[in-house]
Amino acid sequence: MSHTSFILIVDDNPTNLSVLAQTLRSEGFAIRIAPDGVSALQQLEEVYSSVALILLDVQMPGIDGFETCRRLKANPQTHDIPVIFMTALADTESKVKGLSLGAVDYITKPFEGEEVLARIRIHLQMRELTKQLQKSSTLLEQRVTERTSALQSAQVQLVQQEKFATIGQLIAGVAHEINNPVGCIVNNVAPAHEYLNSLINIFHLYQKHYPDPAPEIEQALINEDIDFVLKDLAKLIESVQVSALRIKDISVTLRSFSRNDSTTKVLADIHEGIDSTLLILQHRLKASGKRPAIQVIKQYGDLPQIKCYPGLLNQVLMNLLANAIEALEEGMENQQEFIPQINIHTQVSNTSTPCITIQIADNGIGMSEQIKQRLFEPLFTTKPADKGTGLGLSIARQIIEDKHNGRLTCSSQLGRGTEFIISLPI
Structure with missing residues (x-):
């Protein structure tokens, strides 16, 4: 038992209190005393964390031991403190009632000092073992949680790396494939524009030096609206050039993104x-x-x-x-x-x-x-x-x-x- 913890004896009989107090002190146990259930509950409100075990008389004035035990077990702060009933009631019904309320054991009056000490030691050891098991269980749960979190994190990182690598390869591949045809278009637009200008110049020379074409050629020029075609063709080539440069910018963006x-x-x-x-x-x-x-x-x-x-x-x-x-x-x-x-x-x-x-x-x-x-x-x-x-x-x-x-x-x-x-x- 810890040096700061103690056993609480709850009994209205001064003789019983004296005998129990002397027996426990002689074995080195720290104790506190309460003459009834109400005062015991009041004490526990302040010192519940230091109580290692409670020896609780059944028959007391005010609230009896059964009711005191029920209130102890209903309180989250005191529900895990071991309670040993002390009573002259040896009938089975009383024992069953006490155990069903959460008591861990019974000591029958009149007391046998060695029996009281033996039961107290057993239940103190059991409580200590329970605490250690709970602590181990909590540590195990923490380790499982930490390991699960680490595994999840590793899994997410692997998925992230794989996902990004896949996206990056896909986008880089698309950008690479776009580059060739776009480069071809961009490189060919300029000479196409030059060739068009050459053809337009030659056409204008023909119009200048041969102002009276054959009727068939004159009709074809009217049907095709050659002036509109020449102007619009220049605009189309410029549009192709702008679009090709736009696609080239998109390709650069894709490579930058990936x-x-x-x-x-x-x-x-x-x-x-x-x-x-x-x-x-x-x-x-x-x-x-x-x-x-x-x-x-x-x-x-x-x-x-x-x-x-x-x-x-x-x-x-x-x-x-x-x-x-x-x-x-x-x-x-x-x-x-x-x-x-x-x-x-x-x-x-x-x-x-x-x-x-x-x-x-x-x-x-x-x-x-x-x-x-x-x-x-x-x-x-x-x-x-x-x-x-x-x-x-x-x-x-x-x-x-x-x-x-x-x-x-x-x-x-x-x-x-x-x-x-x-x-x-x-």
């Missing part, structure tokens, strides 16, 4: 990453059927370049923006006059640790508090099985917090939209 630089941090422009992600998602932002176009409102602050893993950050931006689009699409199903918006705001936050913040907010359906609490749990998703794995936000948080020592938080109200905030140290 950068496989997850092993070394490099200086990068955050706004470039946001813009490239929006470009890739452009087809989902446009109007579709009855759905109006999604407005993207950008409020960019003056951000310095920061050392980061740009490819991984782009993956986070893609996930958050795609989620915002889905929330807006779902919100538009039930609202006729609804202007869907995504607000992107960036700034430098001059806190104790200077950082940049990226706020991505939508005016979609929002989410309940219950969903928000589980939002970053691995494998948690509110989407159908064929539309979501429940890993996107978990991976996003891991990229921001583990890879970049930043922070990813979310605020949302049901029916009023959602905002994600990324904080990255400068």
Whole structure:
């Protein structure tokens, strides 16, 4: 028994108290005394954590031992303290009643000192063993929880690496395949334009030196509206050139977005990453059927370049923006006059640790508090099985917090939209 703990004796008989007190003190036990159930309960309110065991008389004035025991076991602070009844009632019914109320044993009066000590020692040992088992069980549960969390984290990291590698290879492959035909178009547009100008010059010379063509040629020129054809052909070639250069820019954006630089941090422009992600998602932002176009409102602050893993950050931006689009699409199903918006705001936050913040907010359906609490749990998703794995936000948080020592938080109200905030140290 601990030096700070004691045995509480509850009995209204002074002789019994004296005998028990002397017996226990002679064996080195610390004790306290209560003359009835009420005073025992009052004492326990203050010192319950130090009580190792209670010796409780059954027949007492006021509330008897049975009622005292019932109240002890009903109180979460005292319910696990072992109670040994002391009584002259040797009938089976009384013993069954006491044990059913939670007592661990009975001592029959008159007392035998050795028997009392033996029973007390047994139950003190049993309580100590129980505490050790509970402690071991708690430690085991903690280790299981920690191991499970570590395994989940490792699984998420593997999925994230595999997913990003696959996406990166796919996008890089598409960009590479686009480059060849686009390069061919871009390189051939300029000479095609020169050839057209040469043909137009020659045609004009013919018109100058042969103003009276044969009737067949004159009719063909009228039928084909050759002046319009020559002007429009020049415009078509210019349009092809603009489109080819646009595709070339998209290819560069795709390669920038899919950068496989997850092993070394490099200086990068955050706004470039946001813009490239929006470009890739452009087809989902446009109007579709009855759905109006999604407005993207950008409020960019003056951000310095920061050392980061740009490819991984782009993956986070893609996930958050795609989620915002889905929330807006779902919100538009039930609202006729609804202007869907995504607000992107960036700034430098001059806190104790200077950082940049990226706020991505939508005016979609929002989410309940219950969903928000589980939002970053691995494998948690509110989407159908064929539309979501429940890993996107978990991976996003891991990229921001583990890879970049930043922070990813979310605020949302049901029916009023959602905002994600990324904080990255400068």
